[in-house]
Amino acid sequence: MRYPDLAVIRTLAASLALAFLCGCAGETGPYPSKEIRIIVQSPPGGLSDQISRIMGSLIEKDFGVPLVAENKPGASGALAFSYVARQQPSGYIIGHTPVELGMVRTLGYTDIGPGDMTLICRVSLIPPVLVVRAEAPWKDFAEFVAAAKAQPGELIMANSGTGSIWHFNTLLLQANTGIQVTHLPYNGSGGTLVSLMGGHVDAVIAGVSEAMTQIESGTLRPLAVFDSKRSSVLPDTPTTYELGYRMGTPAWSAFSGPPGMEPAVRDKLAGAFAKASEDPLFLNLCADRGIEPAYLGPADFEKFAHQQAEYFAEQIPLLLGMRP
Amino acid sequence: MSPDLIAGLTAACQPQVLMFLVTGVVLGAIFGALPGLTATMGVAVLTPLTFWLSAEQGLAMLLGIYSGALPAGGIPAILINVPGTPASIATAWDGYPMAQRGRAGQALGINALMSGGGQLMSILFLSIAAFPLATFALSFGPAEYFGLALFGLSLMAGVSGKHVLKGLLAGTLGLALATVGLDPMTAYPRFTFGISDFLDGVSFIPVMIGLFGFTEVLIQIADRHDVHEKPAIGALGSVFPSRAQWKKMLPHTALGAVIGTVVGVIPAAGGDIGSVVAWEQSRRVSREKQSFGKGSIEGLAASCTAANAAIGGAMTTMLTLGIPGDAVSAILIGALLIHGIQPGPLLFQGNQSFVFTLVFLMAFAAVIGMLLGLIGARPLAKVLRIPGPWLWVAITLFGIIGSYALNNAVVDVWAMFVAGIVGFLLRRAQVPLGPLVLGLILGPIMEANLRRALVLSRGDWAGTLSRPIVLFFFVATALSLLAPLFKELRAKRRQA
Numbered sequence: 001m002r003y004p005d006l007a008v009i010r011t012l013a014a015s016l017a018l019a020f021l022c023g024c025a026g027e028t029g030p031y032p033s034k035e036i037r038i039i040v041q042s043p044p045g046g047l048s049d050q051i052s053r054i055m056g057s058l059i060e061k062d063f064g065v066p067l068v069a070e071n072k073p074g075a076s077g078a079l080a081f082s083y084v085a086r087q088q089p090s091g092y093i094i095g096h097t098p099v100e101l102g103m104v105r106t107l108g109y110t111d112i113g114p115g116d117m118t119l120i121c122r123v124s125l126i127p128p129v130l131v132v133r134a135e136a137p138w139k140d141f142a143e144f145v146a147a148a149k150a151q152p153g154e155l156i157m158a159n160s161g162t163g164s165i166w167h168f169n170t171l172l173l174q175a176n177t178g179i180q181v182t183h184l185p186y187n188g189s190g191g192t193l194v195s196l197m198g199g200h201v202d203a204v205i206a207g208v209s210e211a212m213t214q215i216e217s218g219t220l221r222p223l224a225v226f227d228s229k230r231s232s233v234l235p236d237t238p239t240t241y242e243l244g245y246r247m248g249t250p251a252w253s254a255f256s257g258p259p260g261m262e263p264a265v266r267d268k269l270a271g272a273f274a275k276a277s278e279d280p281l282f283l284n285l286c287a288d289r290g291i292e293p294a295y296l297g298p299a300d301f302e303k304f305a306h307q308q309a310e311y312f313a314e315q316i317p318l319l320l321g322m323r324p
Numbered sequence: 325m326s327p328d329l330i331a332g333l334t335a336a337c338q339p340q341v342l343m344f345l346v347t348g349v350v351l352g353a354i355f356g357a358l359p360g361l362t363a364t365m366g367v368a369v370l371t372p373l374t375f376w377l378s379a380e381q382g383l384a385m386l387l388g389i390y391s392g393a394l395p396a397g398g399i400p401a402i403l404i405n406v407p408g409t410p411a412s413i414a415t416a417w418d419g420y421p422m423a424q425r426g427r428a429g430q431a432l433g434i435n436a437l438m439s440g441g442g443q444l445m446s447i448l449f450l451s452i453a454a455f456p457l458a459t460f461a462l463s464f465g466p467a468e469y470f471g472l473a474l475f476g477l478s479l480m481a482g483v484s485g486k487h488v489l490k491g492l493l494a495g496t497l498g499l500a501l502a503t504v505g506l507d508p509m510t511a512y513p514r515f516t517f518g519i520s521d522f523l524d525g526v527s528f529i530p531v532m533i534g535l536f537g538f539t540e541v542l543i544q545i546a547d548r549h550d551v552h553e554k555p556a557i558g559a560l561g562s563v564f565p566s567r568a569q570w571k572k573m574l575p576h577t578a579l580g581a582v583i584g585t586v587v588g589v590i591p592a593a594g595g596d597i598g599s600v601v602a603w604e605q606s607r608r609v610s611r612e613k614q615s616f617g618k619g620s621i622e623g624l625a626a627s628c629t630a631a632n633a634a635i636g637g638a639m640t641t642m643l644t645l646g647i648p649g650d651a652v653s654a655i656l657i658g659a660l661l662i663h664g665i666q667p668g669p670l671l672f673q674g675n676q677s678f679v680f681t682l683v684f685l686m687a688f689a690a691v692i693g694m695l696l697g698l699i700g701a702r703p704l705a706k707v708l709r710i711p712g713p714w715l716w717v718a719i720t721l722f723g724i725i726g727s728y729a730l731n732n733a734v735v736d737v738w739a740m741f742v743a744g745i746v747g748f749l750l751r752r753a754q755v756p757l758g759p760l761v762l763g764l765i766l767g768p769i770m771e772a773n774l775r776r777a778l779v780l781s782r783g784d785w786a787g788t789l790s791r792p793i794v795l796f797f798f799v800a801t802a803l804s805l806l807a808p809l810f811k812e813l814r815a816k817r818r819q820a
Contacts, residue, residue, distance in 0.1 A: 039732075043651070044368030050658050057372040071368075072732045075506075075523035079733070082520070107511075110520045156780060162511035184779050185509050187772070190654065194591050194647050200465035200780065213646035213657075217668040281375060288661050 031091055031265050035066045039084050039095040041077030047209060051253050052096045058276035076100045078110035085116045089258040091265035097256040099165050102308035106316045107163045114305035118261035121270040122254040122296040123277045126207040127227040128169040131220040141224040141243055148179035158184045158192035158201040165251045166205045169226055171319040176247040207251055208290035233290040270298050332680025341384045348388020349692045356393030359406050359533045360726015363393035364651040371659050379663035384685050386659055390652050391689035394632050395439035395697050402431045403707045404719055406537035411595030414603040414627035421619035428705040433563035435628050436697025438577055442629035443690035445581035446636025451683055458644035461589045466776035467788045471797030473770035476597055478801045479604040483758035485617055490755040498763020501526050508772035521735040528764055530727035530736040531743040535757050537723045538744025541716045543751060563701045573625040576606040580629030588637020594650040595634035596765055602630030643667050
C-alpha cells in the first residue's frame with residue numbers, strides 16, 4: 001500500500017491549525033455574539049433536560065445565536081455544577097442548576113454550593129405529591145397516616161434515591177407526622193412509580209409532573225400535595241398545609257453561571273429567561289406536566305438559593321441521621 | 325376495518341409525515357453507527373425541533389431515529405468489532421468473524437433484514453397482546469429483576485468459548501467493577517478514591533468502546549508484521565442469504581423476536597440484555613453450537629432480531645402504562661406530552677387512531693431501515709478494504725470522540741483507553757472479554773434488586789426467591805449450567 005506523502009500531511013496540518021484559529025476567534029461585539037452552551041446536570045430526556053432545551057430554543061429566537069444544551073450527568077449534578085463553576089464567566093457557558101445545587105455539599109458529593117456560582121434566575125417549581133395505588137385501602141392522607149402509625153415500619157415507601165429531594169420529603173413526612181415507614185431507594189422516579197403500580201411497595205412521593213400520567217389515567221391516587229398552595233393540575237388534592245402539617249420542599253429549576261459574571265451579562269440572560277418563561281410553549285409544558293412557573297430574578301433567586309442551602313445544611317444531617 | 329385503523333393509517337401515510345420518517349431513519353442510522361452516539365442522544369437533541377411540527381410529523385422523525393439507530397449499531401460491530409450501541413454487542417460476536425472471512429456483505433444483509441424483521445414482529449406482538457404484556461411488565465418487582473440478571477449471568481460460561489475458567493474470572497472482574505460508585509441503597513461512595521467523577525460508577529459505553537474497539541486496534545498493531553504485504557479483505561460476499569440459510573435462520577429469528585419483545589417490555593431492560601440472552605438461547609438449541617462466536621448466521625440472526633424486537637417491547641410499556649420502557653421512550657413520552665398526547669391506558673380509549681398511527685410509523689420505519697441497510701451493505705462493507713493503519717487511526721479517533729460525546733467528560737476518554745489496554749492484556753492471556761461486559765451490564769441490576777428484594781421481604785431469603793417468576797429464572801439458570809454436564813455424562817454412558 002501507499003502511505004500519504006508529505007503534501008497531504010501538510011495540508012491536513014494546515015487545515016487543523018486553521019480550524020483551531022477559527023475556534024479561538026470570536027467574542028467580539030456586544031454579548032451575545034456566539035453560541036451559548038447550557039450544561040445540563042442530568043442525562044438526556046429528564047425534566048431538567050427538557051426545561052433546558054425548551055428555554056434554549058426560546059432564547060435562541062430572542063438572542064439570534066444558538067443555545068446548545070449539553071448533558072453532563074453524574075453525582076446528583078455535582079459534576080456539572082463544579083464544571084460550570086470552573087469556566088470563564090463570559091456568559092457563553094451557563095448551567096441548569098436545580099434544587100440539588102443546595103444539597104450536594106451537605107450530601108458530601110462535592111464542595112460546591114450557591115455561593116460558588118453567579119446565580120441568574122429560577123424558572124419553575126415542582127411540588128412533591130404523595131401517591132398510592134387506586135385500589136389501596138387508604139382514601140385520604142389521614143387514613144394513610146393512621147395506618148402507618150398503627151404498624152410502624154410495615155408500610156414500604158419507594159424513593160428516587162437516598163439523599164434525593166423526594167427521599168428528603170419522605171423523611172419530612174415521617175418527622176412531621178410521627179410515622180415510621182420502610183424506605184426502598186431506586187435510581188430516579190421512574191423505578192419508584194413502576195414498583196408502586198406493580199404493587200411491590202405501598203406509597204411513593206414523587207414530583208407532581210412525574211406522577212401526572214398515572215394520576216390522570218386513574219392508576220394512582222394522590223393523597224396530598226406537599227405545598228402551601230394547591231397544584232394547578234391537581235385542584236382537588238389537598239395540600240399538607242391545609243391538612244395541618246407545615247411541610248414540603250419542592251424541587252426547582254434554575255440557571256447559573258461561573259462565579260464573577262458581569263452584572264450586565266447576567267441581567268441580559270435573566271431578562272431572556274424571564275421572557276421565555278412567559279412563552280405559551282413553556283407555559284403549556286408547565287400546565288400539562290404540573291410544573292409551577294415560578295420565575296425569580298437574580299436578586300430574589302440569590303436570596304432563595306442561599307436560604308435553601310442553609311435549610312438543607314441543617315435538615316439533611318438531622319433527617320438522614322448523618323453526622324455533621 | 326375499524327374507522328380508527330383507517331384514520332391512523334391515513335395519518336401515517338401523509339407525504340410530509342413519511343418524509344420526516346425517512347429523515348429520522350437516516351439521522352438515526354448516523355447516531356447508531358457512530359459508537360458513543362446513541363439513539364437516546366439523537367432523540368433528545370432533535371426533540372425541541374419537533375415542537376414546531378405536528379404531532380404525527382414530530383413523532384415520525386423521533387420514531388425514525390429510534391428505529392434507524394439500532395440496525396446501524398450493528399454495522400461497526402460487524403465491520404470493525406466495535407458495537408455502535410450496547411444492543412449490538414452480541415452482533416459483533418458472530419458478525420465480525422463473518423466479515424473477517426470475507427462474508428461482510430452477507431453479515432450486513434442479515435443484520436438489516438433481521439433487525440427490520442425483529443421490529444416488525446415485535447410490533448405484531450404489540451398489536452395483539454399489548455395489555456397482557458404490560459401486566460407482565462408490572463409483575464416485575466425487585467426479586468424478578470434479580471432473577472433475570474442472575475439468569476443473564478449464567479450466560480457467562482456460554483460466551484467464554486473454550487476458556488470457561490478464565491471467562492468466569494473476567495466475569496468476576498466485571499462484577500467487581502460494577503460495584504464502583506454510590507451504593508445503590510445507602511448512597512455511600514464505594515471505591516471512588518474521593519474523586520467525584522467515579523460517584524456514578526464506571527460508565528459502560530466508553531468501557532465497551534475500549535474493550536472492543538481499542539483492544540482490537542492494539543491486537544492488530546501487535547500482529548502487524550505482515551500488514552504491508554497482506555491485502556485487506558477483498559471479498560464481501562453476497563448480501564442476500566440463500567434459501568438454505570433462510571431455512572436455518574428462521575427458527576432462531578422467531579426465538580430472538582420473542583425473547584427481545586419480552587425483555588423489552590420489562591422497564592429498564594432493553595435490547596442490550598435481550599440480544600445476549602437471545603444469542604445464548606439460540607446457541608443452546610442450535611445443532612451447530614461450536615460455530616457460535618465464530619461466524620454463525622444463526623447467532624447473528626437471533627441477536628439482531630432480539631435487539632430490535634426490544635423496541636416494540638419498550639413501546640408497548642410506554643403506550644399502555646405511560647411509563648418509559650427504556651431511555652428513548654422516556655424522551656418520547658415528553659415529546660408526546662408537548663403535543664398534548666398523554667401515553668397510558670387512556671390513549672387507547674380516547675385517541676385510538678393515534679395509537680394506530682404510531683404502530684404504522686414504527687412498521688414503516690422498520691421497512692425503511694431494512695431497505696437502507698440492504699442498499700448500504702455493499703458500499704459500507706468496503707470499509708474492510710481500507711488498509712489497517714488508516715482504520716486503526718479512525719477507530720481510535722471515533723473511540724475518543726464517542727467516549728467524550730456521551731457525557732461530555734474527559735474521564736470517559738481515559739476510561740476508554742484504560743479499558744482498551746486492559747482488554748488487550750486479557751486477550752493476550754486468552755481471557756475472553758464477553759463475560760466481563762456481561763458482569764458490567766448485569767452487576768448493578770443484580771445487586772440493587774437483590775438488596776431491594778431483601779428489604780421488601782424483611783431479610784427473608786426463602787420468601788423472596790420462591791415467587792413464581794423468580795423460581796422460573798432460578799430453574800432456567802440451574803438448567804443452563806447443568807445441561808452440558810448431563811450431556812457429557814450421557815455421552816460417556818453411551819460409550820461405556
